[in-house]
Amino acid sequence: MxxxxxxxxxxxxxxxxxxxxxxxxxxxxxxxxxxxxxxxxxxxxxxxxxxxxxxxxxxxxxxxxxxxxxxxxxxxxxxxxxxxxxxxxxxxxxxxxxxxxxxxxxxxxxxxxxxxxxxxxxxxxxxxxxxxxxxxxxxxxxxxxxxxxxxxxxxxxxxxxxxxPVGSGHYTKMVHNGIEYGLMQAYAEGFSILGHKQEFGLDLHQVAEIWRYGSVVRSWLLDLTADALDKNPTMDGIAPFVPDSGEGRWTVAEAIDLDVPAPVITQSLIARLRSRDGESFADRLLSAMRNEFGGHAMKKE
CATH class of the missing domain: 3.40.50.720 (NAD(P)-binding Rossmann-like Domain)
Structure with a gap:
């Protein structure tokens, strides 16, 4: 053809x-x-x-x-x-x-x-x-x-x-990408927790390789995560800025329109938006509030 x-x-x-x-x-x-x-x-x-x-x-x-x-x-x-x-x-x-x-x-x-x-x-x-x-x-x-x-x-x-019918292909792919957001966020958070447990000195690439075989959480996305951790275990040189191409937003909007709860996908989208707020006025204001009502110390830049 x-x-x-x-x-x-x-x-x-x-x-x-x-x-x-x-x-x-x-x-x-x-x-x-x-x-x-x-x-x-x-x-x-x-x-x-x-x-x-x-x-x-x-x-x-x-x-x-x-x-x-x-x-x-x-x-x-x-x-x-x-x-x-x-x-x-x-x-x-x-x-x-x-x-x-x-x-x-x-x-x-x-x-x-x-x-x-x-x-x-x-x-x-x-x-x-x-x-x-x-x-x-x-x-x-x-x-x-x-x-x-x-x-x-x-x-x-x-x-x-x-x-x-027409439209259903892109609709299905939209939800597919929304699910992808949630899966990626879960992997990222899990490996971050492992990395912060410094007294164990965990090798994150090794853990990813173990999980790739026989584990309930094995997936192609985990395979790619293992490759990324092998190339750059500490993610040096990578800015903590995560773009989105729109499908996650559309999925969340559709969930709201249909009255379908989708907290995981929604929170994964919020996490991406949060990554782009380099100034983080909201976090600065939260710190100021704590100081106002409780006299808690504020960390200076």
Missing amino acids: ELGMIGLGKMGANMAQRLVRGGHDVVGFDPKPEARSLVEGFGAKSAASLEELVDKLPAPRAVWMMVPAGEITGGTVDALMKLLSPGDTIIDGGNSNYKHTLERAKAVADKGLHYVDCGTSGGVWGLAEGYSMMVGGEKDAVERLRPIFETLAPGKDQGWGHVG
Whole structure:
């Protein structure tokens, strides 16, 4: 099957490479010439513009977007609607907000196009391990793309599935990432407790390696944690600043809308926000309050 790939960053390029290895024809577009040269190096074709990309694909076309969520995704969809023909399919493999996906899908459908949202997980390891894909869209449109999903997934019937109508793929991936926030926070807090028990002199990398086999808390995320602790046991040189790309916030907002308690995911998001407050006015004020009502000493900078 032939597929257009828009966005040849690390993940998009790796996905294109896995597809080429699986026998698919891929035409890749990226504004950066070096990105286009990269995919040509492993056997994909390239296009210097969206117009050229569409021209090189046989109808009915399938175009997969791996671009940042938000304005870039919206602008790309708008551009493709002017270039594609009825019966063609747009696949959004990024982390778009599912509400935006629903809006885009409606606009696309008015043009006679299909819209498939694919929540994609796997990161830089997907090239070798395969990608986990949560796919939303019309049944017929998804079924036509089955060979693509089967090639990108860890196995033909593993790690991917058609989870529901348009929007459900990104919705499922949103919650997936919310869960990821909680898991990461739990591991980080647990290893911090271990590290602070100085009289035991625990080797955190050793503990992580022990837990990787047979333990109830073993996971791929723990495998990656063990690698990180091996490379940098004390996390020297890493600022205690943790970004978020939006999915955790959306998950918490959705939980509130649905009256579903989600304290772990919510607190993990708050911890990330807390990490960015270098001035921490709130903590300074708390210290001042303690001094006011109890005369407790305040630590000076």
